[in-house]
Amino acid sequence: MSRRRRVGSVGIVAAVVAAVAVCSLPCLAAGSWKIGAQVAYVDGETGIWDMHDMEMLNETDGITVVSKRAKYDRDSRTVDFIDSVRVTQSGTVVDADSGSFSTETNTGSFRGSVSLVRTRTEEEAYDMELTCEELDLDASTGSFVARKNAVLRYIDEDGEETILWADQMDYDGERRILKLTNVSRASSPSLPEGSQLAARTMEFNTETGDMSFTGLDLVLTESDEAEAES
């Protein structure tokens, strides 16, 4: 027994979206990269390096990338991660089944089971996990686009968990704006039990806290609605 209401501006939603305010990703700024491997085979014809137990370091920005197996094209300065990849920077870890990264443009894409996990620190008391099947990363700006079954999970300092499902999540690292497209579901202690939230787009400025929605739908149960009205 529920009734759908279109909401222009809803305080409850603000609480949900506030969860993503602290979203941050590794900002792989441009810098010198060092590439290492236990063993590497260099094809004389193509010049491609087939590296096992590969490691990439950007000491300037404290970034480490490891992969069980990766191929590096020295001409195009592109690394293809064939067997797993992990990017680590300042407590943020990106894991993926495969992917590629250009050390020239500092852009990369990750595929398969992709996760971005940020564990809480003294400065930022929250845990965050973004999962998806495709993640494109612009390392020089820290921007990313997460596609296919993108789910953002956030646990605040009180241990309360907020989860957002969307078709796509775009984070503009320069403007620090997170945009979620086709938000299909939200789960948060801030939402009344049984209620559902959906929106065509949701934009959040992670610096100012400003947010905007288009096509926002909030579905409340009748009891919740009465409670909300009271």
Add this chain to the structure above:
Amino acid sequence: MRFLDRKWIYAAIAIAVVIVAAVAAEVFDDSDSGGGSTDLQERSDENFRAQSVEVWRFGPDGRRQWEFRADSVVVGEQATYRGIRDGRLHSDDGLLTFEADEVVHDESTGDIIMSGNVTVCDDKGNSLRTERILWDSDLQVMTCPGPVVLMSKDVTISGDSMIGDWSIGELEIAGRVRVTWQSGGVLTADRVVYDTEDESAEFEGLWYDDSM
């Protein structure tokens, strides 16, 4: 029987090489000749006549193994040649040319030891520089116990030592291997095995600096 005949012919040719070297030595003023590398180092070059000597060696299979010209030679327990030029090492992987300050020829094995400013070049324009090379004539294996520098058109490779098996075209460079590209980028490794046939390489303990 025929095979035995050929074998004797080759042996005769090998002996002829030694005779050529010996004859060359005869033309020198050998009043101070004592043989042995120690004596050689103690003597000044003034004691040798500048004499062009051409030496070559055939292996038991009739294959020409190496040849070179030398400014001078001392024949003792081993033949020691100085001022080496127009050197050639014949291998299954192709022809190598070389120059060196000195070559010592072990007549019992046919092996030669090149030393002093040794430069070896292949027919692709790649060069190897080192201070000492032992060339195993039969096995076609080159052993460089000291630092080596290999240079090609766009890459320079250095390392603490090298073993090159030219029967299969495989070079193994070990110890502080460093690869520098003309276009930029430096690679270091513990060890590299390079295949001269397909120009592929296998690195161990690799680190590459991607900065241009």
